[in-house]
Each structure stands twice: as structure tokens, then as C-alpha cells.
Amino acid sequence: MKIILIGAGGAVGKTALQTLNPRHEVITVGRTSGDILADIEHVDNIRAMYKQIGKVDAVVCSIGDGHFGPLKGMTGQQLMLSINRKMLPQVSLVLEGLDNVNDRGSFTLTTGVLNRDPIVGGAAAAAANGAVDGFVKAAAVDMPRGIRINAVSPEVLEASREKYDGFFRGHRHVSNEEVGLAYSKSVEGVLNGQVFIVE
């Protein structure tokens, strides 16, 4: 398969790369590193990326910044920052990319644990995750030409334990291999409209 992977430089994206790269042609796309440089927060970057790469069998995306902080004092703008940086780019990849994915190809988006097992300060990120999870479930019944769409929603990675030290007390940490399996199932399997929880 020919696969676009956006966000391969991140800890979660790396798990998809490690899993898929040995048996497929993976084209990595990122803001600062990758085979192709593109910032998918800008829809013109998405269009240019698809134009440059052409038809593919799968699009995998693992990106998403956003606001993190207490609810009291949070503004609507801060919440929308998470929507605009984690939800809208991933959804736009799908809306702009339908014609670039081959018959029975797939989209795989990435969410996370915060909208099912919340921590303090995570309400904006949880809203963005929930939006992507919801979009995936409903878009799945509306896809043309047998194209599938799923989300991977991992717990905190073992590899990110230090980075998030203290924020996720009591949470399991999952291995790169476990998260990679979810991307494999989404890209190389047959399921559609699923949120693959890795925990």
C-alpha cells in the first residue's frame, strides 16, 4: 500500500510508522520534518499535499495541539483552539482527500484517552477528541467507494511517561507495539467507523 502518514515525528505517529513502514510505502508528512513538509492546520497545505502525492491507499493522521488548563477561567476561544488544531485539521484531511484515496482505502485519525477517562485541565482536549470520535462514527456510513474511516484512541504511551509525569496518575501506559497494532488494524483490516481504544 501507498500510505500518507501525517505526524510521524510525534510519539504516537511513530508507532504507526514503526508498524506500517516495513511492509508498505509510507510517505511521512510533517510541519518540520518528513518526506513532505506541510502544516495541515492550513487547508491549502492539505490540498497541495494531496496534489503532490496523488492517489494513495491510506491516510493516517496523528496530530493535535490544543489548550490545556482549568475549566474555571477557560474561554470559548481557548476551547476552540483545541477544536481548530486537533479536530478541524484531521476532519479536513478527510473532506479534502476523498478523491485521493483509492477504492476500499482508509482514513485513520487519532484521538486519545481524555474524553473517556478525564484528568483535570483536559476539557478542551476532550471536546476535540469527542468531535473526532463522533465524526468518524458518522462519516463511516457516508464514505464513497468502500473507503473506511476509523480513529485510534490510545492511553498515554510508555514512551511519553516522563513528558506527562504527574498528569496521568493511575493511568496505564501502553507500548508502541500495542498502539501500532491499532493503526495496523485500521489500515490493513476491514473494520469501519470504529474508535480503536488502546489501554
Next chain:
Amino acid sequence: MKIILIGAGGAVGKTALQTLNPRHEVITVGRTSGDILADIEHVDNIRAMYKQIGKVDAVVCSIGDGHFGPLKGMTGQQLMLSINRKMLPQVSLVLEGLDNVNDRGSFTLTTGVLNRDPIVGGAAAAAANGAVDGFVKAAAVDMPRGIRINAVSPEVLEASREKYDGFFRGHRHVSNEEVGLAYSKSVEGVLNGQVFIVE
């Protein structure tokens, strides 16, 4: 209890009104009808509403327009219309209203069936529902002074059967009483961070 109910003129909001009005002081708020006129898509309207009403024990919201249509051809702007009209106003009610709700009071937002049991054309609405559901779950752990937050996520109302004729084949239709119970549980009960599914 003193309760603000936004969207009492809609089919879903009416179920909350029928349930809560007999035993509480319910102040209805709407764009075109209600005790107070306000359009909560505008944050200045939300602020003016809270200023006028003062402290309450519960805020219940049942609003939400948005884009409905096939995925193929949907634009990011159309998807964001649903976010901006169904998610952001409800979330803003919470962010702007924390200081207006008494200790151990509550917020109750409204989502719906589309992000768990999708139909064709509902991807944008599903994203908005998912965002609200996710926000509610995470905001719940971050609420000050024992304030609670929940969402009510009803199937299609029996009362809306004609309005949506043909769109929800195979879906159950639920009674006003059943949906009203969910609002009652959220406002008059003790649970927090729940999405009360009525189906």
C-alpha cells in the same frame, strides 16, 4: 430550585420544561420566545442573560442547529457551522456561567443519537455531539463548588416523528416522559460527568 432553561420552545427542550416546571421556578430563554430573549450563539447574549437572572441552581440547555448533508462535498466550514451552533454555545454557557450557579448546582447540555447510531448525512452533527459529550465528561472533574455537569442524549422523539420522517429508519422513537426523566435525573439527582442516553 431556580432553573434557567434555554431552548424550551424546541421539541426536546419542551420535555425538560414539562418535567421540571411543576416543582421548580423555571426561567425560559430563547431566541424568539421565552421569559427572556437571548441568542446564546452570541457570548454577549449569554453574559447579559446571566447578569439579568443572577444566581441559579441549574442551567439546562437544549439547542443546536447545524449542517446536514453528505460527506462528499462537505466543506470544513460546513462542519464548523455545526460546531459553532451546537457545541460552542452550550460550552460557553458553562464557561461563562460557573459563577452564576450555586454550590452543588448543575449544568445539563443536550446532544443526540447521531454520534453513536449514525445516519447518512449526519457527520457534522455527530462531530458537534461528540464534542459536547467529551467536554461534559472532562469538565465534570474540573467543576468548582460541587457543581455537576451532564448531557442528555435522546433518540428521536415520538413528537418529532413526522418532522424527520424517513431519516431515522429503524430507530426507536422516545416519549417526552422518557426524555424528561433524563433531565430530571441530571438536575435533581447527584450524578456528574454522565451522558444520559435515552433510547
